[in-house]
Amino acid sequence: MTTTRFELVRNPFxxxxxxxxxxxxxENVAPARAFPVQAPQEGIALVCTDGKEVAWIDRxxxxxxxxxxxxxxELGGREFMPEISRILSVTSYAxxxxxxxxxxxxxxxxxxxxxxxxxxxxxxxxLVSDIHGIHFLIRDAHELDKHSKKILDRFL
Numbered sequence: 001m002t003t004t005r006f007e008l009v010r011n012p013f014x015x016x017x018x019x020x021x022x023x024x025x026x027e028n029v030a031p032a033r034a035f036p037v038q039a040p041q042e043g044i045a046l047v048c049t050d051g052k053e054v055a056w057i058d059r060x061x062x063x064x065x066x067x068x069x070x071x072x073x074e075l076g077g078r079e080f081m082p083e084i085s086r087i088l089s090v091t092s093y094a095x096x097x098x099x100x101x102x103x104x105x106x107x108x109x110x111x112x113x114x115x116x117x118x119x120x121x122x123x124x125x126x127l128v129s130d131i132h133g134i135h136f137l138i139r140d141a142h143e144l145d146k147h148s149k150k151i152l153d154r155f156l
Contacts, residue, residue: 016030018055026046026048030078043057087099087144090112095113111130
């Protein structure tokens with residue numbers, strides 16, 4: 001696919017309004033990543049409230065800076081996937097157990113229901129889901145410190 005040509009602005013209510021090249025106006029559009037973990041800056045659809053795709057973005061870098069900033073801002077407000085950089089401790093190696101971790105959004109703890117809640121989504125990338133359905137990303141398990149790797153190995 002190729003990036004669709006469009007204009008994007010915020011209306012007075014803070015919602016995104018997209019105007020296509022041929023003049024069609026779509027109120028309250030939202031960006032949705034096609035590959036949020038593997039290629040977060042590529043493959044982004046802009047969809048209207050009924051879920052219909054109204055524009056496609058191959059790469060954010062292809063957009064004018066002002067439009068790219070609006071898309072990034074909107075994605076940041078809609079997505080919440082903290083990235084784990086260190087596993088500080090676990091209460092037990094049997095599940096369910098509580099993990100204390102350091103993320104890009106600060107220290108937190110969550111309950112891991114079972115080993116099946118740790119999924120590989122690439123050769124080195126893991127997605128960890130807590131008991132409430134919040135996803136935590138481990139972008140590169142090989143980059144974790146020795147202590148974190150040791151804990152993680154017991155669950156994989």
